[in-house]
Amino acid sequence: MRWQGKRKSSNVEDRRGQRVAAGAGIGALLFRFLPYLLRSKLGRTLLILGVVVFVGSRFLGIDVAPGLSSGGSAQAPAQLTQEQQQMGDFVAVILADTEQTWHSILESAGIPYREPKLILFTGQVNSACGMASAAVGPFYCPGDEQVYIDLSFYEDLKNRHGAPGDFAQAYVIAHEIGHHVQNILGTSDKVHRSQQMMSKVDGNKLSVKLELQADCYAGVWGYHADTKRQMLDSGDLNEALVAASAIGDDRLQKQATGRVTPDSFTHGSSEQRVAWFKRGFTTGDINQCDTFSGR
Ligand SMILES: [Zn+2]
Known part of the structure; x- marks a missing residue:
């Protein structure tokens, strides 16, 4: 990706190296x-x-x-290596680009975009959704409208899931931002309310649709980063597709248990995740991201 020298978002909060108080x-x-x-x-x-x-x-x-x-919160920022510093800069540039993209898309539809904060942490973090460990992977908490990432997930992505590359890393951020967009549009609220009135199996099916839509929104961001700001190199798209495929539920389940049980999917199969990301990426249109209507 061509990201160096581009605007960095001021919405990154760097808590790397801080112990949870x-x-x-x-x-x-x-x-x-x-x-x-x-x-x-x-x-x-x-x-x-x-x-x-x-x-x-x-x-x-x-x-x-x-x-x-120390009061637990007012700790001095941790010493970061040059590589870690650069990773932080990369995240801030991607976040800035998602801000530009979603301001333009939502505001042209008359919907104001609230910029979310992105928290970088190591090991454990406190959020409005409770205490979380890095093991849960990157997540979005609607309660405080913040995205949480322990960048060691990128090591996992590369080493355990065979999905290296900066666009793969950007896709992970864009997916979480996709959840924030769903929060703004009221989609996630609607889903969570309906889930309370249905069986676990049906609830999981809805979760999958929510996740696939976040993938599609990530693709929509990719379209804008590519066509409006020429941030992509050749091969970048493939990195995201490999990542989407690598963290599909079927692949993750197979790695964990050796078998696949579709009823417990909450993120969608590899094939589905790739397909919806591609759909967003080729159209750049959020109206193409209706994963719920069952087409
Ligand atoms: Zn998700």
Whole structure:
């Protein structure tokens, strides 16, 4: 991809290398059990002892509870290698391009586009959708309208799923942004409401449609990045198709269990994911992304 030197989005929040504040957890726990602690003599003694140790250690410059004393959130940014820095820049450029694309598409339909934040993290992250570990892969949380990515997923994509390349990486971001667009358009809300009134199998079928639409929207972004801003090199499209195919449910299930059970699909088969991405990519038109009407 030709991304270097292009505008970087200011909506990236870099939490790489930061530990999720254990201190905040300890504080919350303490607060919850405070009434019980105050009720007994032993509890009160422990509490006073704890305060004395904590305050005393601060005076002596010993950090007994780093999470507590730093407030847990105001940590200095981690030292990043040049390669990690560059990955962050790449993500910020792709995010900026999705902003430009979706402002133009939605606003020409009279719908304002709210730019989502993208959080880079390592290991574990706190979101409005709860605490998440990198193992769940990149995700979008509608509760705070933020995309969360641990960039080690790109290593997995390359090494475990055989899908290397920067356009494959961009596709992953564009897919999550696709979920944000669904949130703005009310599609995800509608799906989640209907899912509460149906069986798990039917619910999964709807999830698949939602996921395939996000793939189609990712393709729509690709169309705009390519035709309006010439960001793609030859071979780039193929990288995204390989990635879409590699992270299809059938492929992932086969790797995990050795067999495929379509009823439990929540993302769609490799073939479906490739087809919908392609459809968005060749038309650049979100009206072509109606995965729900069953055509
Ligand atoms: Zn998704």
